[in-house]
Amino acid sequence: MPTNAVVTDIKQVTIRFSGDSGDGMQLSGTLFSTLSAIFGNEIATFPDFPAEIRAPQGSLHGVSGFQVRIGAKDVYNSGDKTDVLVAMNPAALKVNAPYLKKGSIVLFDTDSFQKKDMDKALFKTQDPFEELNLQDIQPIGVAITSMTKSSLEDSGLENKEMLRCKNMFALGIVCWLFNRPLEIADKLLEQKFAKRPKIVVANIKALTDGYNYGNNIHLTASTYRIEPIEATKGFYTDVNGNTATAYGLIAAAEKAGLQLFLGSYPITPATDILQELAKRKDFGVKALQMEDEIAGITSSIGAAFAGSLAATSTSGPGLALKSEALGLAVMTELPLVVIDVQRSGPSTGMPTKSEQTDLNQALYGRNGESPLVVMAAASPIDCFESAYAASKIALEHMTPVILLTDGYIANGSSAWKIPDMKEYPDINPHFVQTHFNGDAGEWKPFMRDEDTLVRYWGVPGTPSYMHRIGGLEKDLLTGVISSNPENHQRMVNIRKQKIDNIANFIPEQEVLGDPDADTLIVGWGGTHGHLLETMLRLRDNGKKVAYAHFRYISPLPANSHELLKRYKKIIVAEQNNGQFANYLNGQFADLNNICKYNKVEGQPFKVSDMVEAFTQMMEGK
Amino acid sequence: MEATEIKYQKYLAKDYKSENAVRWCPGCGDYAILTCLHKALAELNVDPHNTAVISGIGCSSRLPYYMNTYGFHSIHGRAAAIATGVKVANPALSVWVATGDGDSLAIGGNHFIHAVRRNVDINILLFNNKIYGLTKGQYSPTSSRGFVSKSSPYGTVEDPFHPAELCFGARGTFFARAIDVDMKTQVDVMVEAARHKGTSVVEVLQNCVIFNDGIHNKISDRNWKADNTITLRHGEKMLFGKENDKGLVLEGWNLKAVTIGEEGYTLEDVLVHDATSKDNTLQMKLALMDTTNELPVALGVIRSVEAPTYEKDYEQQIEEVQQKNPKRSFTDFLLSSSNVWEVK
Ligand SMILES: Cc1ncc(C[n+]2csc(CCOP(=O)(O)OP(=O)(O)O)c2C)c(N)n1
Ligand code: SF4
Numbered sequence: 001m002p003t004n005a006v007v008t009d010i011k012q013v014t015i016r017f018s019g020d021s022g023d024g025m026q027l028s029g030t031l032f033s034t035l036s037a038i039f040g041n042e043i044a045t046f047p048d049f050p051a052e053i054r055a056p057q058g059s060l061h062g063v064s065g066f067q068v069r070i071g072a073k074d075v076y077n078s079g080d081k082t083d084v085l086v087a088m089n090p091a092a093l094k095v096n097a098p099y100l101k102k103g104s105i106v107l108f109d110t111d112s113f114q115k116k117d118m119d120k121a122l123f124k125t126q127d128p129f130e131e132l133n134l135q136d137i138q139p140i141g142v143a144i145t146s147m148t149k150s151s152l153e154d155s156g157l158e159n160k161e162m163l164r165c166k167n168m169f170a171l172g173i174v175c176w177l178f179n180r181p182l183e184i185a186d187k188l189l190e191q192k193f194a195k196r197p198k199i200v201v202a203n204i205k206a207l208t209d210g211y212n213y214g215n216n217i218h219l220t221a222s223t224y225r226i227e228p229i230e231a232t233k234g235f236y237t238d239v240n241g242n243t244a245t246a247y248g249l250i251a252a253a254e255k256a257g258l259q260l261f262l263g264s265y266p267i268t269p270a271t272d273i274l275q276e277l278a279k280r281k282d283f284g285v286k287a288l289q290m291e292d293e294i295a296g297i298t299s300s301i302g303a304a305f306a307g308s309l310a311a312t313s314t315s316g317p318g319l320a321l322k323s324e325a326l327g328l329a330v331m332t333e334l335p336l337v338v339i340d341v342q343r344s345g346p347s348t349g350m351p352t353k354s355e356q357t358d359l360n361q362a363l364y365g366r367n368g369e370s371p372l373v374v375m376a377a378a379s380p381i382d383c384f385e386s387a388y389a390a391s392k393i394a395l396e397h398m399t400p401v402i403l404l405t406d407g408y409i410a411n412g413s414s415a416w417k418i419p420d421m422k423e424y425p426d427i428n429p430h431f432v433q434t435h436f437n438g439d440a441g442e443w444k445p446f447m448r449d450e451d452t453l454v455r456y457w458g459v460p461g462t463p464s465y466m467h468r469i470g471g472l473e474k475d476l477l478t479g480v481i482s483s484n485p486e487n488h489q490r491m492v493n494i495r496k497q498k499i500d501n502i503a504n505f506i507p508e509q510e511v512l513g514d515p516d517a518d519t520l521i522v523g524w525g526g527t528h529g530h531l532l533e534t535m536l537r538l539r540d541n542g543k544k545v546a547y548a549h550f551r552y553i554s555p556l557p558a559n560s561h562e563l564l565k566r567y568k569k570i571i572v573a574e575q576n577n578g579q580f581a582n583y584l585n586g587q588f589a590d591l592n593n594i595c596k597y598n599k600v601e602g603q604p605f606k607v608s609d610m611v612e613a614f615t616q617m618m619e620g621k
Numbered sequence: 622m623e624a625t626e627i628k629y630q631k632y633l634a635k636d637y638k639s640e641n642a643v644r645w646c647p648g649c650g651d652y653a654i655l656t657c658l659h660k661a662l663a664e665l666n667v668d669p670h671n672t673a674v675i676s677g678i679g680c681s682s683r684l685p686y687y688m689n690t691y692g693f694h695s696i697h698g699r700a701a702a703i704a705t706g707v708k709v710a711n712p713a714l715s716v717w718v719a720t721g722d723g724d725s726l727a728i729g730g731n732h733f734i735h736a737v738r739r740n741v742d743i744n745i746l747l748f749n750n751k752i753y754g755l756t757k758g759q760y761s762p763t764s765s766r767g768f769v770s771k772s773s774p775y776g777t778v779e780d781p782f783h784p785a786e787l788c789f790g791a792r793g794t795f796f797a798r799a800i801d802v803d804m805k806t807q808v809d810v811m812v813e814a815a816r817h818k819g820t821s822v823v824e825v826l827q828n829c830v831i832f833n834d835g836i837h838n839k840i841s842d843r844n845w846k847a848d849n850t851i852t853l854r855h856g857e858k859m860l861f862g863k864e865n866d867k868g869l870v871l872e873g874w875n876l877k878a879v880t881i882g883e884e885g886y887t888l889e890d891v892l893v894h895d896a897t898s899k900d901n902t903l904q905m906k907l908a909l910m911d912t913t914n915e916l917p918v919a920l921g922v923i924r925s926v927e928a929p930t931y932e933k934d935y936e937q938q939i940e941e942v943q944q945k946n947p948k949r950s951f952t953d954f955l956l957s958s959s960n961v962w963e964v965k
Binding site for chain 1: 639641668669670671672673675678685686688689690691692693694695696699702703704705706707708709710711713714731732735935938939942943946950951952954955956958959960961962963964965
C-alpha cells in the first residue's frame with residue numbers, strides 16, 4: 001500500500017471495462033468482480049456484448065463492455081453510469097461517453113489512441129475528449145500496449161500472445177486504484193489457465209506490473225477503498241444467472257430423486273444452460289443438443305413421460321417454435337420446466353440485448369385454452385431459487401412451467417452463499433404408485449387428486465399402470481378420446497382450475513417499503529435490482545412509496561388482488577409496452593389506477609430516470 | 622430348457638391388445654400392421670409395461686391407442702424426437718414409433734433423419750400409403766411426380782422422397798420393407814428390427830382404401846407379387862419369381878434381373894444378400910429397385926449393421942465421468958468448485 005497516497009473511502013463504485021471484442025474485457029471484468037466479491041464486497045455485473053463475434057478491430061459496433069458495480073452493501077444492480085471507464089481504444093470511449101458520470105476517471109491506452117484508431121472510430125478531430133464534449137472527467141492516458149510488451153519481453157511468448165495480456169495490465173491499474181490485493185487475482189488466473197503455466201506467469205506479470213505502475217507514479221490524486229462487508233458466515237461463490245438456473249434444476253432433481261433431462265438447441269442468450277448441464281454428467285444429467293427447438297422440447301416431453309425431471313431451455317424465437325409442443329404438455333399434463341431467457345425482439349431482434357417482451361408469449365402463445373404456470377426470476381441468484389421452485393411445481397402439480405429469465409440476469413453475476421440443500425423444501429413427484437389410493441385396476445390416467453386436481457404420473461416400466469395419453473381431448477373420467485361438448489367444457493375448466501389452485505401452494509406476495517404508502521411500484525423479473533434501488537432513493541427523497549416484485553405471474557399469489565387494491569396509485573414498470581400491466585388489468589377489472597412505465601431499448605433500466613419519472617407520476621402528472 | 626419355454630410363452634399376441642375399439646376404415650392396411658405388431662411383440666416376449674409406443678398424427682398414428690402398453694399419441698411429425706427422449710431417459714424400454722409418410726417425411730423430416738443419424742435404439746414403423754389419409758387425400762412426400770390428388774388437381778410438379786434413400790443418407794443402420802398384406806414378412810422384419818441395436822426403419826407399404834386404393838397393387842396383388850417383389854434374406858441368394866427361377870446379378874455398376882438358364886446365367890451368377898455390410902452401396906441399389914426399371918421391389922431386411930447406439934454411449938459417458946468423480950451431494954459439488962471463499 002502506498003503510504004503517502006490519499007485513500008478515499010467510498011460506498012459504491014461502477015467500473016466499466018471496454019474495448020475491442022478481442023481485447024479480453026469480459027475476462028478483466030469478471031476477474032475484477034470475482035476478486036471484489038472474494039474481498040468481501042457486494043457485486044452486480046452487466047456484460048454488454050456486441051452482436052458480432054468479431055467485428056472489425058477498433059470499430060464502433062465491435063465494442064465489448066463489462067460493467068461491474070461494487071460496494072460495501074446494497075448493490076442491487078449494475079449501475080446507471082460509470083465512475084471509472086477503462087477504454088482500450090477510441091471506439092470504446094465514444095460508445096461509452098454517454099454513460100460517464102461527472103468527474104469520472106477514464107483510463108485509456110495512449111498507444112491505441114493514434115490517428116488511425118480515431119479514424120476507425122469515426123472521430124473527425126484528433127482530440128476525442130474535446131470532440132465528445134467531455135470536460136468534466138479525469139482522463140488518464142497510459143501506454144498500456146507498449147508497457148505490456150516491455151513487461152513481457154522475456155516471457156518467451158509470441159508478440160500476439162503478449163498483446164493479449166494488455167487487459168491484465170489494465171486490470172492491474174484498476175486493482176491499484178481500488179486497493180485490491182493481487183493475491184486473489186493471481187489465484188484466479190492460476191485456476192483459469194491451469195493447463196497453460198506460461199500464460200499464467202505472463203498474465204500475473206502484466207497484472208503486477210500494471211499495479212506497480214499505478215502505484216509508482218501515483219496515477220491519480222487518490223485511490224479508493226470500499227470496506228468489505230460483514231456478510232453472513234458461510235461459503236460463497238459467484239454465479240451468473242444461467243449457471244444458477246442450471247444449478248437450480250440439478251438441485252431439484254437431486255431433491256426429487258429423479259434424473260435430470262434437458263433437451264435443447266443453442267440460442268443466445270440461453271446457450272450456457274445447455275452447456276453447463278452438458279458438463280454435469282457427474283450428476284447423471286442427460287443434456288441433449290437436439291436438431292432444433294421443437295426436438296428440444298419434444299424430447300423433453302418424452303423424457304417427462306418416461307419419468308425424468310424434464311426441462312428445455314431457449315430464448316424468444318425458440319419459445320415460438322416450442323408453442324405447439326407446449327400445448328401437448330398442457331394437454332397431457334406432464335411435468336416440464338421451460339426456461340425462456342428473454343432477449344430483444346421481435347423475430348431475431350437484438351440477440352445480445354435484454355428485454356421483458358416475452359410475457360404475452362409465455363401466457364398466451366398457444367392454440368386453445370392452454371393454461372400453464374408462468375414464473376420470472378429476479379436476479380442471477382434468484383435464477384437458482386426460481387428454477388428449483390419451478391421444478392417443484394411442475395413435478396407436484398403435473399404441469400409445464402415457463403420460467404422467464406432475461407439476458408441481463410442470465411449473464412450478470414453476483415456473489416452467492418452456497419445453499420444448504422437441507423433447508424430447501426422436499427419435492428414429491430405425483431407418482432401413481434405413491435399418491436393414488438385405489439387399486440391399480442381402478443386407476444385411469446386422467447383421474448385426479450380431489451383437492452389439487454392433479455393427475456397421477458404413471459411411468460413406462462411400471463407394471464399395472466399401462467395407459468395411453470395424447471394431445472386429443474379426453475374423457476374426464478376414463479381418459480379415452482372424447483369430443484363431447486360438455487366434456488370439453490369441463491376439461492377446459494379443470495385444466496384452468498388446476499393451475500389456479502397452485503396459488504395455494506406458493507408464497508404470498510410481499511411488499512417492501514413504507515407500510516402507509518399511497519403509491520406502489522410493481523415489477524417482475526430481472527428489473528428487480530433497479531426497481532428496488534429506485535424505491536429506496538424515492539424514500540431517501542422523502543417520498544412514501546412501496547414496492548412489490550412478482551416472481552409468480554400465473555397464477556398470481558393468492559393475496560395479489562387484496563394487496564393491489566390498497567394503493568391509490570400503482571406504477572407498473574417493465575421493459576415492454578405494458579404486458580404485465582395489461583395482464584393485471586385483465587385479472588382484476590377494478591384496478592383503474594395503473595400507471596405504466598415502459599422502456600424497450602434493450603438496455604437495463606436507469607435508476608436515475610425512474611426516480612425522476614416516478615416522482616412525476618406520484619405528483620399526479 | 623423348460624424355463625426358457627415358459628418364458629417364451631409368457632405373452633400372447635392378445636396381451637398387447639388394448640380394450641379400445643379400432644377405428645380405421647374397413648379394409649385399411651393399418652389393421653394388418655397392428656396385428657403384426659401384436660404378434661411380433663409376443664414373439665419378442667417383451668413385457669407390455671416395458672413397452673412404449675409413440676406416434677405423431679395421422680391415421681397410422683392412432684396405433685398406440687390399440688396397444689395394451691404405454692403409449693403416446695403426440696403431435697404431427699414429432700414422434701421420433703419424443704421417442705428419443707423416452708429411450709434416452711429410460712434405455713430399458715422397448716420403444717416403437719408408429720408414423721406415416723407425411724408425418725415422418727414432411728413435417729417431421731428433420732426429426733426422422735436425426736433420429737436415424739444418432740442411431741437411438743428405437744423402432745420406426747413407417748406406414749407408407751403415399752397419401753395423407755387423415756386430412757382426406759392430399760399428396761405426400763412419397764407420391765410420384767405428376768400424382769393427381771385433392772391438393773394437386775393438375776398433378777404434382779415435385780419429385781418424391783424414397784424413405785430408404787433418406788435413411789441411408791442419414792447413415793441408417795437398419796432398413797427393412799414389407800407390404801401390409803404380407804403378414805409373415807412383416808412380423809419377421811419387426812422382430813429383426815426390435816433385435817437390432819440402433820434406429821430401425823421399417824417401411825410398410827400400406828393401402829389406404831379410401832384415398833389411394835391400389836397404389837401398391839403392382840407389388841401387393843397376388844398375381845404380380847412373386848414377379849414384382851423379392852424378399853431378401855441375409856446370406857441367401859437373391860432369388861424371386863413364381864418358380865423362384867429369377868435372380869439378381871450385377872452388370873457393371875447396376876443390378877439386373879435375370880432368369881436362370883437364360884442368356885447364359887446360372888445360379889452361380891446370382892448375388893448373395895449381405896445385410897451386414899457396412900458399405901451401403903449395394904444395399905442402397907437394392908432398396909431403390911422398382912418395377913419401372915424392370916426390377917423387383919425389395920422386401921425384408923435390406924440393411925442391418927452393428928454400430929454404437931446413442932443412449933448406450935450416453936450412459937457410458939455418464940458412467941466414465943462418475944467413476945472419475947466420486948458421488949457427492951450438490952452442496953459438496955458447489956463447495957469444491959473453483960472461486961469458493963469463506964466468510965468467517
Ligand atoms: C401442425 C399440424 N399440421 C397439420 C396437421 C394436419 N395433419 C394431420 S395428419 C396429416 C397428414 C397425415 O398423413 P400421413 O402422415 O401420411 O398419415 P396417414 O393419415 O396417411 O396415415 C396432416 C397434414 C396437424 N395435425 N398438425
Ligand atoms: S383414410 Fe386411408 S389410411 Fe386412413 S384409416 Fe381410412 S383407409 Fe386407412
